[in-house]
Amino acid sequence: MTQPTMQGTRTADVCLIGGGLVGLAVALGLQRNGLRVAVLDEGDVALRASRGNFGLVWVQGKGDTLPKYADITRLSARLWPAFATQLQDTTGIDVQLQQRGGLYLCLTEQELEARDRMLAKMRDAADGDYPYETLDLQQVREKIPEIGDTVAGATWCPEDGHVNPLLLLRALTERFKALGGTIENAGRVQQIAPLSSGFKLHAPNGDWTCKRVVLAAGLGNRELAPQVGLAAPLSPNRGQVLVGERVRPFLEYPTGHVRQTGEGTVQVGDSKEDVGFDSGTTTEVMAKIAQRAIRLFPLLRDVKLVRAWGALRVMTPDGYPIYQASSQCPGAYLVTCHSGVTLAAFHEGPLADWIAGDRDDASMEVFHAERFTL
């Protein structure tokens, strides 16, 4: 735990609030642009979606009602290989990126038809440039021989993949520190005061001044954003994840609900629960998740569970990110989304360049929070 200490006011070009996957990816991109960045992380009491997520680098179906979101998702997927290579070259950490395609498995024909319709619509919106296939059970079996007999089919997207999110968090952290970045276990930032130029931040472990401030505090943005003239109407959505023992490779592709990690761990998840800020687990939901997994992959029947956890997604009302510069307090930015893994390469790249460049970008306006009030 962090201990309150009295220190003099410290300074950085950019103070970035939130040391998760979103914050650190943006921080790396700001460093690449020559900025001195301090990451103020709340500490071990934080909710930490970055330590509980499933690890998919996922494209299919994302942005079905917002083509620009589909665009940045696919852009990030394309940027990911170079991003992962750079992290490995500079930190020695292999984040286990695999982008060989992924499957969204459907248990009923109706579910499969609905997904096919959604993806067909997305392909039309992308003028035909949206690779996916709808597979029947026999076609799924060609990719995954162990698939269960009661599966109706799947949608397949060759751009889908997965990564080890904990290794990613560690690699981002090590890279950031190696480039001279400061990560401060600051406690919860209590106040952001706009100055005539820049900002003063008040946190339990000391004050900071900075020219710019980036809010990447997940659900914590709800209280921070209004202090710089922004809005972050976010709500928590719980997902529970089950982790099985390590077994020899049986699943070559990630699916929406089950994946196998590089070390052989079986990971199962994807509940969506509206339970407030409770990040716990429940037997009932874990049983449902396990039952679904066994229907998808009957050979998981005897696999032992070794861990389970709950984590809170950071959700906007429409599920899409908020990327916004404050017009009321120039130099303040809000960056929040629930796909911090998939979008990490985008955040390190174009999004950080946008913040570093400090210029208007009309194409980002679809991600402004005003869309929830208009």
Added chain:
Amino acid sequence: MPNASRFERLPTRSLDPTTVYVEGQAIKIDRHDTAAAAVLAAGLVPSRSTPASGSQRAPYCLMGACFECLLVIDGVANQQGCMVRIQEGMQIHRQVGARDIHEPPQEVTP
């Protein structure tokens, strides 16, 4: 067994000798003992290799926390040896790397 075991039994209670097979070799131990204790008594150290790096391991915490004592017990892989009480005729084998879930569990050989 090739390894000299440092697992010395203290004369603290009466023994109820029971035969189990560690890598096929018969060994008599107390019926209250666990499969991990049988492995240590037999000197089967290391008793497993890890799935990720293949490094060699052996029973360690003996209280269900560390998972270092994973064994194949009566054909069922990845058993925590320290949590399994031995039974007459039990077949105990090394756990080599990750378990293969493609194979059906083997029949118990008496």
